[in-house]
Amino acid sequence: MTDVRTAMIIGGGIAGPVTAIALRRAGIDATVYEAHHSRADGIGGALMLAPNGLAALRAIGAAATVERVGLPTPRMVMETGAGKRLGTFEDLPGVPTSRTFARPDLYAALLEVATAAGVRVEYGKRLAGFDSTADGVLARFADGTTAAADVLVGADGIRSTVRALLDPGAPQPRSVRLLGLGGWVDGSGLRGTGGAMHFAFGRRAFFGYQIEDDGRAGWFANLPSPEPVTAAQARLTPEAEWLRRLRAVYADDTLPALALLDRVPEGGLVNVGTMQDMPPVPVWHRGRAVLVGDAAHATSPSSGQGASLAIESAVELARCLRDLPLPQAFAAYEALRRHRVEKIIKRTARVNSDKAPGPVGRLVRDLTFPIAMRTFYRQERMMGWVHRHAIDWDAVVASPGHSPVAGHSPVAGHSPVERANR
Numbered sequence: 001m002t003d004v005r006t007a008m009i010i011g012g013g014i015a016g017p018v019t020a021i022a023l024r025r026a027g028i029d030a031t032v033y034e035a036h037h038s039r040a041d042g043i044g045g046a047l048m049l050a051p052n053g054l055a056a057l058r059a060i061g062a063a064a065t066v067e068r069v070g071l072p073t074p075r076m077v078m079e080t081g082a083g084k085r086l087g088t089f090e091d092l093p094g095v096p097t098s099r100t101f102a103r104p105d106l107y108a109a110l111l112e113v114a115t116a117a118g119v120r121v122e123y124g125k126r127l128a129g130f131d132s133t134a135d136g137v138l139a140r141f142a143d144g145t146t147a148a149a150d151v152l153v154g155a156d157g158i159r160s161t162v163r164a165l166l167d168p169g170a171p172q173p174r175s176v177r178l179l180g181l182g183g184w185v186d187g188s189g190l191r192g193t194g195g196a197m198h199f200a201f202g203r204r205a206f207f208g209y210q211i212e213d214d215g216r217a218g219w220f221a222n223l224p225s226p227e228p229v230t231a232a233q234a235r236l237t238p239e240a241e242w243l244r245r246l247r248a249v250y251a252d253d254t255l256p257a258l259a260l261l262d263r264v265p266e267g268g269l270v271n272v273g274t275m276q277d278m279p280p281v282p283v284w285h286r287g288r289a290v291l292v293g294d295a296a297h298a299t300s301p302s303s304g305q306g307a308s309l310a311i312e313s314a315v316e317l318a319r320c321l322r323d324l325p326l327p328q329a330f331a332a333y334e335a336l337r338r339h340r341v342e343k344i345i346k347r348t349a350r351v352n353s354d355k356a357p358g359p360v361g362r363l364v365r366d367l368t369f370p371i372a373m374r375t376f377y378r379q380e381r382m383m384g385w386v387h388r389h390a391i392d393w394d395a396v397v398a399s400p401g402h403s404p405v406a407g408h409s410p411v412a413g414h415s416p417v418e419r420a421n422r
């Protein structure tokens with residue numbers, strides 16, 4: 001049984017609001033403190049939620065509002081820059097359909113569900129430090145204010161302040177040597193992709209796109225970049241120059257890339273610099289503070305799993321806090337999550353290297369990929385353990401040491417193939 005009544009959640013991105021919604025459902029009062037001064041309205045790139053992320057939202061009754069603002073994306077098409085189809089990956093049967101979001105729409109929908117659930121959200125609250133005692137946590141914000149609660153949840157993203165405060169020796173994010181650019185184009189005039197997200201191995205760089213029936217298109221580009229570049233450094237180069245460089249990169253490909261780049265509205269280019277992931281984070285919790293989402297386990301965007309894993313972890317953390325006292329709750333949460341998220345991060349590192357291979361690597365990839373994707377069994381084997389992950393909200397979490405740790409059902413929703421892969 002929990003001894004936690006109140007939680008303060010640092011970060012109002014994805015993991016923060018979902019943790020707050022789930023905690024409210026668990027009977028724990030939650031307040032979100034976000035560093036930005038307002039909601040992230042306006043421009044933002046495309047982000048895809050996978051079946052497992054949507055299933056985790058459904059487990060806490062938070063999916064309906066979110067799914068309404070996402071574009072169903074039931075299949076992924078892998079192709080070469082010459083337009084040769086390497087394979088199609090359909091969503092596996094029996095799981096929620098993947099959805100693509102404009103990032104600000106997803107954030108807004110999550111905050112809408114959170115506030116409807118009674119969660120308070122305070123903006124302009126950048127965490128600067130905290131003190132954890134036997135009785136509670138006192139947080140200090142950069143604006144000089146403080147707040148207190150029974151626990152503090154660090155949902156403050158890949159450059160987490162909470163992580164550094166928990167463990168000054170914590171590793172830093174590492175560059176995955178790919179620049180991330182992207183955005184949205186309205187009225188592209190291009191033919192819709194019929195609910196498919198296309199992932200194209202262009203001659204010089206990777207390109208992704210999905211075009212809705214009305215011509216609205218989400219796109220992204222991953223350019224090889226041996227040196228790390230921060231978002232701030234990337235933005236020192238004018239948008240027009242980036243668009244010129246992108247056109248040159250995709251000039252020899254037979255893709256809608258050039259048509260989309262020509263239609264990027266002024267101020268419509270999202271540029272995050274070189275993308276990053278996190279090496280294993282040794283300390284996930286200490287005292288009354290705990291990490292969730294990218295703060296604990298950021299995978300490079302190539303996995304298409306960062307947000308979904310953040311949602312899964314948020315829901316599992318709330319279950320643990322509902323059912324167990326501290327410190328067992330945090331230990332059970334880490335036991336439930338660490339192996340899975342680190343396995344996915346490791347696997348994605350391989351995907352990143354596939355995005356910028358040399359000529360021999362390209363040939364091998366183009367020959368082997370269609371074989372790998374050919375049968376349902378292979379797709380199930382490759383993706384089943386990721387996409388079929390199901391959280392049983394009602395299952396009571398056992399204290400670590402009591403095996404099995406209940407809740408991420410070893411039966412419900414897990415195929416035999418998945419069990420073989422675990």
Ligand SMILES: Cc1cc2nc3c(=O)[nH]c(=O)nc-3n(C[C@H](O)[C@H](O)[C@H](O)COP(=O)(O)OP(=O)(O)OC[C@H]3O[C@@H](n4cnc5c(N)ncnc54)[C@H](O)[C@@H]3O)c2cc1C
Binds near residue numbers: 128161304
């Ligand atoms: C280019 C790109 C494309 C991506 N595409 C996908 C995709 O298609 N699918 C997918 O699943 N994932 C994708 N990801 C990854 C995904 O965005 C992250 O995994 C996800 O946002 C993690 O959620 P989070 O809540 O942990 O962190 P964030 O969403 O980063 O939220 C952290 C929040 O904490 C706030 N904050 C930071 N510091 C403080 C502080 N000191 N005090 C208070 N607040 C603070 C920030 O302002 C922010 O609002 C992509 C990432 C990038 C960069």
